[in-house]
Amino acid sequence: MNSPSVPVDSSAPSAWEELVTAALLGTDRRTPPGGTPGREAPEALLDAAAAETVRRRAGLRPAGAAQRPPQAPEDPRPALPPAATRRLAMLLSDRPGGSGGGRRGTAPDLVELLPEWLATANHRGFGPRPEVLPALLDAARGRTDLRPAALTFAGPRAVWLARLNPDWRFALRAAPGGSAALPQLEDTAQVEQLWQEGLFAERVALLSAIRAREPDAARELLITTWATERAEDRLMFLDSLRTGLGPQDEPFLERALSDRSRNVRATAAELLSALPSSALAARMAVRAGACVAVDHTGEAPVIGVEAPHECDAGMERDGVVAKAPSGRGERSWWFGQLAEATPLIAWPRRLGGRTPEEIVGLPVADDWQAELHAAWCRAAVRQRDAEWSRALLGSPSASEAGGPGAVSLAERAKLLGTLGPAERAEWVAGFIAAHGLSEAFQLLGVCAVPWAAPLGRSVVDALNIARDAGSYPWSFSGVMGLAERCLDPAEASRLDGLLAVPDEPENASPGAGAYWAEAFQRLVTTLRLRAAMIKELEPLGPPGA
Numbered sequence: 001m002n003s004p005s006v007p008v009d010s011s012a013p014s015a016w017e018e019l020v021t022a023a024l025l026g027t028d029r030r031t032p033p034g035g036t037p038g039r040e041a042p043e044a045l046l047d048a049a050a051a052e053t054v055r056r057r058a059g060l061r062p063a064g065a066a067q068r069p070p071q072a073p074e075d076p077r078p079a080l081p082p083a084a085t086r087r088l089a090m091l092l093s094d095r096p097g098g099s100g101g102g103r104r105g106t107a108p109d110l111v112e113l114l115p116e117w118l119a120t121a122n123h124r125g126f127g128p129r130p131e132v133l134p135a136l137l138d139a140a141r142g143r144t145d146l147r148p149a150a151l152t153f154a155g156p157r158a159v160w161l162a163r164l165n166p167d168w169r170f171a172l173r174a175a176p177g178g179s180a181a182l183p184q185l186e187d188t189a190q191v192e193q194l195w196q197e198g199l200f201a202e203r204v205a206l207l208s209a210i211r212a213r214e215p216d217a218a219r220e221l222l223i224t225t226w227a228t229e230r231a232e233d234r235l236m237f238l239d240s241l242r243t244g245l246g247p248q249d250e251p252f253l254e255r256a257l258s259d260r261s262r263n264v265r266a267t268a269a270e271l272l273s274a275l276p277s278s279a280l281a282a283r284m285a286v287r288a289g290a291c292v293a294v295d296h297t298g299e300a301p302v303i304g305v306e307a308p309h310e311c312d313a314g315m316e317r318d319g320v321v322a323k324a325p326s327g328r329g330e331r332s333w334w335f336g337q338l339a340e341a342t343p344l345i346a347w348p349r350r351l352g353g354r355t356p357e358e359i360v361g362l363p364v365a366d367d368w369q370a371e372l373h374a375a376w377c378r379a380a381v382r383q384r385d386a387e388w389s390r391a392l393l394g395s396p397s398a399s400e401a402g403g404p405g406a407v408s409l410a411e412r413a414k415l416l417g418t419l420g421p422a423e424r425a426e427w428v429a430g431f432i433a434a435h436g437l438s439e440a441f442q443l444l445g446v447c448a449v450p451w452a453a454p455l456g457r458s459v460v461d462a463l464n465i466a467r468d469a470g471s472y473p474w475s476f477s478g479v480m481g482l483a484e485r486c487l488d489p490a491e492a493s494r495l496d497g498l499l500a501v502p503d504e505p506e507n508a509s510p511g512a513g514a515y516w517a518e519a520f521q522r523l524v525t526t527l528r529l530r531a532a533m534i535k536e537l538e539p540l541g542p543p544g545a
Contacts, residue, residue, distance in 0.1 A: 016056065019049050069164055073156040077127030083536040084121070085129050091117060092135040106518055108526040112485055114139065116449070116530065118149035120537050127155050137161060137168045147171075159201065172201055185210055195221055200233060207240050215244035219252055231261035238267050245271060250278050257317055269319025269341070274382055276343035280318050284341040287315065289350045291335055292372070295365065303351070303359075305368035307331035308338070332371050339375035344385050347376075356391035374411065381414045386423075389415040396430035413442045421448035429458040437462045437479050444479065450488035459483055460491070463520075464498060473515040480519050487523070489531035495524050 015033055022030040027041035035044040080088065094110035128136065133154055140150035151158050151171055162171035183190035183206075194206055211218035222237050229237065238256065241249055249271070256268035257280075272280035287308070295304040308315075311322040311334050319341065324333035344356070351359050364372055373392065380388040393415050416424045428443045429452075437459070447455060459479065466476055473480075498520040 016052050019045065019052060023049070070160075072130075072160045075127040075155045075157060077125055077155065078539070079129055080121070080126050081536060081538075084126070084533075085132065087533055087536055088117065088121075088128070088132055089135070092132065092139055106521040106525060108522065108529050109481070109484065111139075112481070113526075113530065113533065114146060115149060116485065117533055117537075118146070118153050120534055122149060122152050124537055124539060126153075126537070128153060130157070133157060133161060137165075137171065141167060141170060159199070172199055185213060191221075195225070200236075204236060204240065207237060208243065211240055211243045215241075215246065216248055218244075219249055223252060231259075231264060234259065234261065234264050235267060238264060238271070241271060245274060247275060247277055250275060254279065257319070265317075266319050266321075270382070273319070273341035273343075274384075276345055276383065281341070281343045283314070283318055284338055285343055285346040285350075288335075288338040288342040289346065291338065292350065294351050294362070301352075301362060303362050303364045303368075303372070305335065305364065305366065305372060307335035307368075332368075336371055336375045339372060340378045340382070342379065344376070344379055344383055344388050356388045360391045377411045377415060381418060384418050386418050386420075389418040393427065396427050397434035409439055409442045413446045416443060417446050422452060424448070425452035425455040429455045432458045432462050437466065437476060441478050441482070444482050444486070447486070449486045451486050453488065453491075456483075456487050456491050459487070460495065460498075467498070467513075467516040467520075470512055473512055473519055477519075480523065484523055484526040487527060489527045489534070492524050492527035492531070495520060495527075499524065 018033045022032045022045055027035075027037070027045055031037045032041060032045040032048050034048060035041055079085075091110050091114050136150055136154055137158065140147045140154075147170065154171075158168075158171045162168040183194060185191060191206065191210070195203055198206065207218055207222060210221060219241065222241075226234065226237075241253075253268045253272050257265055257272075259265050259268065269280060272278045273284060275281060291306050291308060293304055295302045308331060311320055311330075315334070315338075316322055320334060320337045322334075324330045347359055348354055348356070351362075354362075360373065360376070363369070376388065377392055379385070380392060393412060416427060419427065425447050428440065428447055431443060432440050432455075440462075444451075444455075444459070450456075451459070460483070463476060463480065463483070467473070499517060
C-alpha cells in the first residue's frame with residue numbers, strides 16, 4: 001500500500017544541501033555533516049554523498065496523510081489556440097548552446113524567441129493551458145529576464161504552483177501573473193483585505209494596478225501601512241510611485257526623505273528630483289546654480305565651475321551621498337549629484353537664456369566638461385527631457401560619433417530612450433550609416449521592436465557591406481542575433497538575395513563567405529518562424545466564420 005509523503009520543510013537546509021556546500025567549499029573549509037576534519041574528510045564526504053543519494057532515491061518515509069492542497073484558481077482568460085500551444089512547448093523544450101561549438105548553423109535559436117512570444121500572448125490576452133505551466137516556470141526560474149512576462153502569462157496559477165514546489169518560490173516574491181489574481185478595484189473591502197493580508201507579490205501587484213488607474217488612491221493606500229512595513233518592502237512600494245508620478249506625491253516623498261533606510265531616502269530624493277516644481281528640485285537648483293556660471297572675461301563665453309567644498313546635512317537629507325567612490329574626488333562627486341538633481345529648465349535661466357543646444361556647445365573651463373555633461377545626461381534621462389537629450393546626442397553623423405555631451409555609448413543609449421520610437425530609430429539608422437555597426441550594438445538594444453523599416457534597412461545594408469568587404473562574420477554575431485529577434489518579419493523576402501555564398505576578396509578571412517551565407521540563412525529562417533509564431537497567436541474567430 002502506498003504511504004503518503006512527509007511534508008518537506010523547505011526553509012531548513014537539507015543534508016544533501018549541506019553535502020553540496022561542503023563539496024563546493026572544500027573539506028578543509030567545511031567539515032561534512034556527521035564527519036570530522038582531517039585527511040579522511042574528503043573520503044567521508046564521498047561516502048556520505050553516496051549514502052544520501054541512495055536514501056533520496058529510496059523514497060520517503062511513511063507519515064500521516066497530508067492535507068490536500070486547495071483547488072487551483074480559475075483563469076478567465078481565453079486559452080491559447082492549439083497551434084500556439086504546440087509552438088510554446090517547442091520554444092520551452094529548446095536549450096541554449098545546444099550546437100556544442102562556436103558555429104551555430106542555420107537553425108533558429110528558439111529560446112531567444114520566448115520574450116517576443118510571451119509579449120505577444122500577453123498583449124492579446126491569452127492564458128496558458130495547464131500542461132505547459134511547469135515548463136514555463138522552469139524557464140522563468142533559469143532566466144530572470146523572462147520572469148515578469150512569464151508570470152503575467154502564467155496568471156494566478158503561478159502562485160498556486162509556487163506554494164507547492166520550492167523550485168518556483170521566486171513567483172511568490174515576483175509580481176503574480178495578470179490581473180486575474182486581483183480583486184475588482186471598485187471592491188474596497190476586497191482591496192483592503194488583500195492589502196492587509198496578501199503575499200508581498202500580491203500587494204505589489206495590487207498597488208501597481210491601483211497606481212496605474214488612480215495614482216492618488218494608491219499613494220493613500222500605501223500611507224496606511226507605511227510605518228509598519230519592512231525597509232526592503234518600503235523600497236519596493238516606493239518604487240511603484242514612478243508610475244503616474246506627480247506634484248501630489250511631493251508631501252509624502254518629502255516625509256520619506258527622513259526614513260530610517262538610506263535606500264528609501266535615496267529613492268525618495270530621486271523621485272522628487274524628477275518633479276521640476278518640487279521643493280527639493282528648487283533646493284538643488286540653488287546649490288548647483290551657485291557652482292556654475294558663464295565667464296565673459298575672455299574672447300568667448302566659457303562655463304566656469306566651482307564645486308562645493310563640503311556636503312552639509314541638508315545636502316545629505318536631499319539625497320547627496322557624502323562618501324565618494326574610490327578614486328573619485330569628493331568635490332566633483334558632490335557637484336555631479338547636485339547637477340544631476342537640478343531641473344534642466346533651470347539652466348537656461350542661469351546661463352543667459354541660451355537653449356540647451358547652445359548651452360551644451362559652450363566650452364567648460366578647467367576640465368569640468370566631462371563631469372558637467374555627464375550630470376546633464378543623467379538628468380535628461382531621469383527627467384525624460386527630449387530637448388536636452390537631442391542637444392547632448394548631437395548629430396548621429398558627427399565626427400565624435402556621439403555628440404558634444406554624451407560621454408559613452410551607454411550614456412547615448414540612455415539618452416535615446418527619452419526620444420519617441422520613430423526618432424530613436426532614425427537617429428540610430430543615421431549613426432550606423434555614418435559609423436557602421438562596430439559601436440551600434442548598445443544603441444540598437446534601446447530601439448522599439450520590431451525595428452522601423454529605415455533602421456532595419458540600415459542594419460541589413462551594413463551587414464551586407466561587411467560581408468562584401470570580407471570581414472570576420474563572427475565579429476558581427478551580436479548584431480546578427482539582435483537582427484534575428486528585432487527585424488520586422490516582413491523583411492524576410494528582401495534578404496533572399498543574400499543567401500548565396502559570395503565571392504571572397506583576396507584579403508578576406510578564409511571561409512568567411514560560407515559563414516556569412518549561413519548567418520543570413522539563419523536570419524531569414526528565424527524571421528519566417530517569427531511571422532508564423534505571431535500568426536498562430538491571432539485570436540480564433542467565431543465558429544463558422
